[in-house]
Amino acid sequence: MTPSSDIATRMTETADRVTVALDQLLPRVQGPEQKLMSAMRYAALGGGKRLRPFLVLETGRIFGVDERALLRAAAAIECVHTYSLVHDDLPSMDNDDLRRGRPTVHRAYDEATAILAGDALLTLAFEILADPNTHPDANVRCQLVTRVAQASGARGMVGGQMMDMIGSELGDDIAAVTRLQRLKTGALISVSVEAGVMLGRAGEEAGTVLSSYAHDLGLLFQITDDILDVTGSEDEAGKAVGKDAEAGKATFVSLLGLEGAKERVRYLATQAQNHLAGLGPRATYLSQLVDMIAERRS
Amino acid sequence: MTPSSDIATRMTETADRVTVALDQLLPRVQGPEQKLMSAMRYAALGGGKRLRPFLVLETGRIFGVDERALLRAAAAIECVHTYSLVHDDLPSMDNDDLRRGRPTVHRAYDEATAILAGDALLTLAFEILADPNTHPDANVRCQLVTRVAQASGARGMVGGQMMDMIGSELGDDIAAVTRLQRLKTGALISVSVEAGVMLGRAGEEAGTVLSSYAHDLGLLFQITDDILDVTGSEDEAGKAVGKDAEAGKATFVSLLGLEGAKERVRYLATQAQNHLAGLGPRATYLSQLVDMIAERRS
Numbered sequence: 349m350t351p352s353s354d355i356a357t358r359m360t361e362t363a364d365r366v367t368v369a370l371d372q373l374l375p376r377v378q379g380p381e382q383k384l385m386s387a388m389r390y391a392a393l394g395g396g397k398r399l400r401p402f403l404v405l406e407t408g409r410i411f412g413v414d415e416r417a418l419l420r421a422a423a424a425i426e427c428v429h430t431y432s433l434v435h436d437d438l439p440s441m442d443n444d445d446l447r448r449g450r451p452t453v454h455r456a457y458d459e460a461t462a463i464l465a466g467d468a469l470l471t472l473a474f475e476i477l478a479d480p481n482t483h484p485d486a487n488v489r490c491q492l493v494t495r496v497a498q499a500s501g502a503r504g505m506v507g508g509q510m511m512d513m514i515g516s517e518l519g520d521d522i523a524a525v526t527r528l529q530r531l532k533t534g535a536l537i538s539v540s541v542e543a544g545v546m547l548g549r550a551g552e553e554a555g556t557v558l559s560s561y562a563h564d565l566g567l568l569f570q571i572t573d574d575i576l577d578v579t580g581s582e583d584e585a586g587k588a589v590g591k592d593a594e595a596g597k598a599t600f601v602s603l604l605g606l607e608g609a610k611e612r613v614r615y616l617a618t619q620a621q622n623h624l625a626g627l628g629p630r631a632t633y634l635s636q637l638v639d640m641i642a643e644r645r646s
Numbered sequence: 647m648t649p650s651s652d653i654a655t656r657m658t659e660t661a662d663r664v665t666v667a668l669d670q671l672l673p674r675v676q677g678p679e680q681k682l683m684s685a686m687r688y689a690a691l692g693g694g695k696r697l698r699p700f701l702v703l704e705t706g707r708i709f710g711v712d713e714r715a716l717l718r719a720a721a722a723i724e725c726v727h728t729y730s731l732v733h734d735d736l737p738s739m740d741n742d743d744l745r746r747g748r749p750t751v752h753r754a755y756d757e758a759t760a761i762l763a764g765d766a767l768l769t770l771a772f773e774i775l776a777d778p779n780t781h782p783d784a785n786v787r788c789q790l791v792t793r794v795a796q797a798s799g800a801r802g803m804v805g806g807q808m809m810d811m812i813g814s815e816l817g818d819d820i821a822a823v824t825r826l827q828r829l830k831t832g833a834l835i836s837v838s839v840e841a842g843v844m845l846g847r848a849g850e851e852a853g854t855v856l857s858s859y860a861h862d863l864g865l866l867f868q869i870t871d872d873i874l875d876v877t878g879s880e881d882e883a884g885k886a887v888g889k890d891a892e893a894g895k896a897t898f899v900s901l902l903g904l905e906g907a908k909e910r911v912r913y914l915a916t917q918a919q920n921h922l923a924g925l926g927p928r929a930t931y932l933s934q935l936v937d938m939i940a941e942r943r944s
Contacts, residue, residue, distance in 0.1 A: 375800045380816050381829075384800055384808040435765060440757035459738035460811050463761065467733060468800040470765065474772040475795035478788040486784035490776040493791055497773035502673045502682055502766040510682040513758050518678050531679075 709846025
């Protein structure tokens with residue numbers, strides 16, 4: 349088996365198990381408010397790469413963390429990610445009709461239901477993290493709540509989306525685009541790796557190299573996203589493409605050029621893998637993930 | 647001083663201190679995403695009765711809880727309440743232009759900013775609760791996160807708002823309206839009292855009577871809200887009135903009649919105060935609060 353099919357299989361397996369975990373953690377569809385639960389499930393169980401859960405699981409496995417705990421933390425972070433997609437897709441934000449190859453939540457249901465389903469998914473994430481089943485030590489659970497909240501709030505993901513909304517006022521240099529990415533997608537990718545580190549009570553040294561890895565991986569992911577927005581097809585991406593250029597937004601491609609962006613991808617991929625060197629074969633899948641993202645077509 | 651001016655003064659003092667606490671806990675207005683912080687502050691610092699914080703503080707005081715801890719928990723719950731108002735006011739939900747006598751957040755800013763400011767306020771609430779400054783014992787902090795999340799999520803406040811949105815399909819009996827109220831406003835009022843109990847590590851007996859008190863108080867608050875929607879003026883309420891009748895929504899007034907609703911208020915007020923009897927003078931302010939709500943005009 350080639351390394352690339354190896355990681356692809358592993359990612360699919362992980363994605364399936366995270367979906368099962370989410371299915372169990374999401375509220376049942378019942379009661380007069382069942383439209384809400386139905387929309388939450390539509391959003392969270394509708395596929396996706398499950399990149400963030402994969403990072404939680406593979407990082408935690410390095411430190412021998414119990415798989416059930418990892419799946420809970422992974423599901424919680426995926427709830428945060430899913431809520432952010434549901435809200436970002438709304439008419440008053442990015443106004444997208446398609447997500448993961450299906451109608452967005454406000455299209456499949458309605459706008460009010462999409463807002464409420466997003467709110468409930470975000471709330472559920474913290475309920476999952478604070479539950480004793482996620483970790484026997486309440487200090488670790490509080491740490492998870494704190495870091496996930498920081499990564500997703502005004503100084504993290506939501507702040508990044510705000511910057512994205514006011515895009516044209518930000519200036520169009522590489523520092524501004526990098527900061528936006530760092531907040532909008534990087535923070536949650538970083539906290540996914542960090543969750544595995546926290547649950548595994550890994551030492552400071554391992555924490556630092558994995559944090560550097562996550563930093564580069566997040567940037568790598570965003571640059572390839574910008575490249576796909578230019579070169580990809582809507583069918584492959586499962587969402588609208590070409591929107592950044594249309595909106596006149598500064599992206600890594602508009603700033604570095606297509607070749608420059610691809611070069612930056614290669615540079616970051618090498619750097620991300622170098623961070624992992626000290627962890628040896630335990631980090632094989634995290635390393636293969638770098639190649640997979642660098643070469644991704646959707 | 648009459649009891650009524652006594653409680654009014656105490657509520658104003660508490661509200662001021664909660665506003666100061668919120669001011670310190672909310673992110674500064676800075677960075678390219680500062681519009682977000684500005685909207686969060688506009689929403690959270692714009693007044694309001696601060697009923698939920700008052701409940702956290704007065705309950706916690708019964709058990710001698712450190713005031714700084716109470717203010718943090720109170721501020722967190724007020725963040726949840728504020729976010730719910732910001733989202734409920736949106737055009738796709740209740741479409742309100744006025745809140746606490748000022749333009750709603752989506753009117754003062756824009757819709758996208760209102761959605762994001764709500765998201766960030768909800769996220770901040772959990773960050774505050776999980777912080778060691780809220781309580782030295784991480785188990786208590788996790789319990790707070792869990793219960794606030796449960797009270798605010800799909801099986802609590804957000805579920806109640808969903809029911810409110812699909813109102814006409816719910817049936818118009820008193821059981822349906824009571825269940826909606828229980829979720830939409832009752833759950834967060836109950837968890838405010840519960841937070842004081844949790845922080846004070848109060849015994850089971852005190853917890854049970856205070857939980858019954860909170861249950862009746864929440865219902866009382868909603869019935870008086872329904873009465874004010876019929877009898878109040880927009881000036882006094884600081885928000886639009888008469889909307890429920892206009893929307894054909896079943897309310898306690900439409901189901902019980904104005905006199906029937908007022909009678910229910912008197913009954914609930916007596917019952918709520920009876921729950922407190924065993925706590926003696928320590929619960930004076932919680933008791934006076936019942937009268938204040940029963941007689942409120944805004």
